[in-house]
Amino acid sequence: MKYMLLIYADPVGFAALKPAEAQAAMAAYEAFTTALENEKVLIHSERLRPTSEATTIHVENGKNKVLNGPYVETKEQLGGYFVIEAPDLDAALKWAARCPGSHHGTIEVRPVWKM
């Protein structure tokens, strides 16, 4: 089973970190990613740039409606994701709990639609 771990966190928190703290936070993510790789669980992962750089588009009657900003304006924003391979939900949740994002934010675990 493929699962996507979507990391929702308040970007203000990270921005307020001192350089050393920010470095430690990044190191925690690197360690988590290495663990996923070592266990051959990781399929793909990205960190997303802040929602201030987001743009939405919706096509209606052939017209592109382009707007500045994220789809939903909330305090906690999608900041990155991991796609992993896990045998079942419990295994996926276990990985999600190890992800630093589950401590400074919240992780949504979504099964990936099998095509």
Next chain:
Amino acid sequence: MRERDALVGKTAEAVARSSYGKLIAFLAARSRDVAGAEDALSEAFASALARWPKDGIPDNPEAWLLAAARRKSIDAHRRRKRSEGASDHLKIMADELATANDNTVPDKRLLLMFACAHPAVDEAIRAPLILQTVLGFDAATIASAFLIAPASMGQRLVRAKAKIRGAAIPFRLPEPDELRERLDAVLDAIYAAYTEGWSDPAATDMHRRELAGEAIWLGRLVCASLPGEPEALGLLALMLHCEARHDARRDRDGEFVPLAEQNNDLWNSAMIDEAEMHLRRAAEMRAIGRFQLEAAVQSAHAVRRTSGRADWRAILTLYDALWDLTRSPVVAINRAVAIAEIEGAQEGLAVLEAQARDKRLLQYQPYWAARAELLSRIGRIAEATEAYVQAIGLETDPAVRRFLQRKRAALGSDRGVC
């Protein structure tokens, strides 16, 4: 022929009762497709009813049904071979066919219960889902027991099963570090089923009456499967204690009889003794929990059988511990009542009133009934009458409502003397 049909019907019904959950659990354990297992099994039952009158009842009806359900399930997946995951599914089924022993169906019902009570499943639907999948209750029956519209109950059950399958919630015992917490969810669901059944002690609604018995059966199943879990034993003891009073809770006219006024000769001694045995075993494991404490409270009421009076000091100690553990408003009320029994109505009332800062209590019938009782004991009749009016307004069980109305009317006659 008609006799034979009746026998077939009876046998099918008996197998349905004893094997339904076992067959669903086994059929769905690897695919996690509970809805698919239900469909296959119901088709298997239909062909049993068609075939058995002609071919005779098989020696092992359970194995027959399992084989038939598997064929139906394989057919169903061949039909939608192109859809997601069908080939995985067929492989799983082929593996199972190769490894399964024809005569015994491995019992995976406990694993099914853990899947249904998984934290990823909506808490409110866990008990109904267990009742449906492990016991084979239909959605309409469960809906009537839980006082939910059948259509919406059906929808929520479908959604929960889709979640189990789609998110791949496993059918397996939780890891040791998670077992206690997950088991709590299973026990909560069983207790929810029990209390839904218990709330209709007059058994006017057969579905509800059955619910209590089936919940006890599930409790036994968990205890048998996890004999080292004190809270599972505590829950079983609690349900048995409550069930033991079944015949005493209503008088001959079907009117409500409160615990304090029950004739304890009508209590079921065998059930109480069994409850006590489970509770002692649980206590030996030295890990106290909510269900053990609640069962112990019932046990302290049950000593009335021998001493003539409930052990109120023990009850108070137990409610103190329960209060520390749960902070439940229900516990707060019962604690105040216990204090009233030991120190007097005035003291009990003071504790009760202090608790009423929790506004949840004001929506809760037992708060007003307890308040009314304590007020009447100290002669504050007008306020007691008011409290009974509130209690009557909040009560949904007609028999309990009539009981409260009688209590209120009795106050009125006292006042008439003045």
